[in-house]
Structure formats: structure tokens, C-alpha cells
Amino acid sequence: MDLTKPILVTGASGRTGRRVVAALAGRGGPVRAFIRRAEARDELKRGGASEIALGDLTDDASLRRALDGVGQILHICPPMHPREDAIARTLIDFCDEMNVGRFVLYSVLHPLLSDVPHHARKLEAERHLVGSGLPYTILQPSRYMQHLVPIWKSVLSTGVHDMPFSTTAQFSIVDLSDLAETCARVMMEPGHEGATYQLAGPEALSQNDMARILTQVLGKPIRAEAKPLDRFRSEAQAAGMPAERIETMCLMNAHYDAHGLLGNPNVLRWLLGREPNRFESFVRRELL
Ligand SMILES: NC(=O)c1ccc[n+]([C@@H]2O[C@H](COP(=O)([O-])OP(=O)(O)OC[C@H]3O[C@@H](n4cnc5c(N)ncnc54)[C@H](OP(=O)(O)O)[C@@H]3O)[C@@H](O)[C@H]2O)c1
Numbered sequence: 001m002d003l004t005k006p007i008l009v010t011g012a013s014g015r016t017g018r019r020v021v022a023a024l025a026g027r028g029g030p031v032r033a034f035i036r037r038a039e040a041r042d043e044l045k046r047g048g049a050s051e052i053a054l055g056d057l058t059d060d061a062s063l064r065r066a067l068d069g070v071g072q073i074l075h076i077c078p079p080m081h082p083r084e085d086a087i088a089r090t091l092i093d094f095c096d097e098m099n100v101g102r103f104v105l106y107s108v109l110h111p112l113l114s115d116v117p118h119h120a121r122k123l124e125a126e127r128h129l130v131g132s133g134l135p136y137t138i139l140q141p142s143r144y145m146q147h148l149v150p151i152w153k154s155v156l157s158t159g160v161h162d163m164p165f166s167t168t169a170q171f172s173i174v175d176l177s178d179l180a181e182t183c184a185r186v187m188m189e190p191g192h193e194g195a196t197y198q199l200a201g202p203e204a205l206s207q208n209d210m211a212r213i214l215t216q217v218l219g220k221p222i223r224a225e226a227k228p229l230d231r232f233r234s235e236a237q238a239a240g241m242p243a244e245r246i247e248t249m250c251l252m253n254a255h256y257d258a259h260g261l262l263g264n265p266n267v268l269r270w271l272l273g274r275e276p277n278r279f280e281s282f283v284r285r286e287l288l
Contacts, residue, residue: 170206
């Protein structure tokens with residue numbers, strides 16, 4: 001791996017991308033941030049990017065420009081993008097043509113879930129990457145602890161933790177700051193070629209468990225409630241979310257309702273060289 005050449009990070013101005021760019025820069029990684037809004041340029045520069053590539057993931061010419069001279073790519077696709085599989089195929093083929101040293105794909109825990117459309121599209125991206133002959137690493141993160149952030153004010157004001165799935169379904173939720181650190185290690189340390197890493201958090205928690213932990217941390221009662229899917233759908237429509245994304249989220253939440261999303265934390269623990277962060281420490285660090 002040639003660390004003198006830039007690492008291209010797609011989705012760089014997003015929730016995941018911003019933390020990953022900062023973690024890479026913190027280790028001295030030369031980051032080229034791929035962004036589609038010119039207004040995000042200054043924030044990314046302040047956040048550690050040394051170069052900016054302006055473009056759109058659906059525009060081939062801007063992808064080729066962004067890949068010019070790149071040593072590695074970390075591809076973080078926008079969540080639930082209807083063309084996620086096609087975007088990944090194009091990027092992988094361009095990287096192959098342009099001799100990019102390694103393709104690191106930010107996938108998802110259990111891409112084999114065929115009833116969840118964006119997992120299935122990530123599986124197709126993985127399949128194309130593994131078959132491409134390019135050096136690669138695949139990262140499969142579980143659901144983020146940070147999903148609490150958008151509902152935090154309402155949890156505090158109502159005392160209710162409500163997400164649109166059963167209160168007993170369990171998730172190996174993972175801290176995004178652990179994932180950013182892991183991305184930086186995998187991009188900058190040798191020995192991760194050909195690996196697929198499941199990145200799951202250290203506890204299997206249901207909404208009831210999270211409400212119990214929040215009750216202890218806040219010193220006031222918090223209870224869990226399963227938000228009905230119909231209410232989730234009408235709130236998402238009112239917020240202007242595109243119809244296709246709403247349907248994808250409903251399918252995901254129906255899967256979560258029935259099965260949760262569980263994985264094993266051993267690989268994350270090994271990659272970090274320490275215990276992954278627990279839900280309580282995330283809440284204390286980011287929300288209090
Ligand atoms: N949330 C989870 O629990 C979880 C778990 C596992 C895996 N993941 C995966 O993590 C990935 C990132 O999620 P996130 O929550 O960080 O996403 P996010 O905050 O929504 O960020 C998406 C980024 O993609 C950019 N973008 C959107 N459309 C684009 C286009 N056509 N061309 C170029 N850039 C475009 C956005 O740019 P703008 O700033 O211009 O909008 C933004 O920077 C997704 O693939 C998701 O499936 C998430």
C-alpha cells in the first residue's frame with residue numbers, strides 16, 4: 001500500500017464520512033474527500049481532508065477525475081441509494097482500469113438479507129468486488145448507536161424511546177467512533193487485503209434494554225415503545241423523505257421487528273486492540 005498517494009473517501013460529508021476523514025487525518029492519512037456540494041468543502045478541509053474532489057457518484061466523468069492518482073479508495077455509498085449496486089460496479093471497474101491499489105467497501109452487517117433491499121444491493125457490490133481481481137477489504141458494520149441522536153430531544157421530553165420495531169428485538173449496536181477508528185486502521189495498516197470484517201458492537205440490546213440503561217444514566221424513568229410502521233411512514237412523508245427510501249426503511253424495520261440485527265464483536269475488538277465502546281459510554285460521551 002502506497003500511503004504517499006491520496007485515499008479517496010466517498011460520502012465524505014456524511015455522518016460516517018466526516019468521522020472517517022477525521023480519523024484518517026489523525027493518523028496522517030492523505031485524504032481526498034469526494035463531495036457533491038461545494039459548500040461542504042471548507043468543513044471537510046477543517047475536518048482533515050487535504051484534497052477535495054467535487055462530483056456526483058452517478059456521474060462517470062467526475063468519478064474518473066476523483067480517482068486520478070489515488071492509492072486506495074474507501075467507498076461509503078449514500079444510505080439506501082436505489083442505484084447503490086450500479087454505483088459500486090462502476091467505481092470498482094474504474095479502480096481496476098486506473099490501477100488503484102485497494103478498494104475498501106463500506107458494506108453492512110449481513111448483506112445476505114434478501115428481504116432488505118439495501119442489504120441485497122450491498123451484497124451485489126461485494127460480489128462484484130470479490131470477483132474483480134482488485135485488492136480489497138470489506139467492512140460490515142452493524143446498526144449505529146448514533147441512531148439515538150435524532151430522537152434524543154424527544155426521549156428527554158417524553159420519557160419514551162420509540163423506534164419502529166419491537167421493544168424486545170435485539171441489536172449488536174456499534175459506536176460510530178469505533179467504526180471510524182477501525183476504518184483508519186484498516187486503510188493505513190498493512191495486512192487487511194482480501195478480508196471481510198463483521199463489525200458488531202459488544203452488547204446485544206433491545207429497545208427495552210436501552211431504555212433501562214437510559215433510566216440509570218439519566219436518573220429518571222425512560223420506557224420503550226414500538227412506533228407503529230404507519231406512524232413512521234406518515235412522519236417520514238411529512239418530513240419530505242423520498243417514497244422509495246420510505247419503502248426501503250419500512251422493509252428494513254419489518255425485518256428488525258421480526259429478527260433484530262445481531263453479530264459478534266470479536267473482530268471489532270481485535271481490530272481496535274481494545275474493548276469496543278458500550279452503549280452507556282456512547283450516551284455519556286455524545287449526549288450528556
Ligand atoms: N446507519 C447505520 O446504522 C449503518 C450501519 C451500517 C452501514 N451503514 C452504511 O453507512 C453508509 C453511510 O451512511 P451515513 O448515515 O453516513 O450517510 P449520510 O450521513 O446520509 O451521508 C451520505 C453522504 O453521501 C453523499 N451523497 C448522496 N448522494 C450523493 C451523490 N449522488 N453523489 C455524491 N455524494 C452523494 C451525501 O452528500 P450531501 O452532504 O451532499 O448530501 C453525504 O455526504 C451507508 O451506505 C449505510 O448503508 C449505516
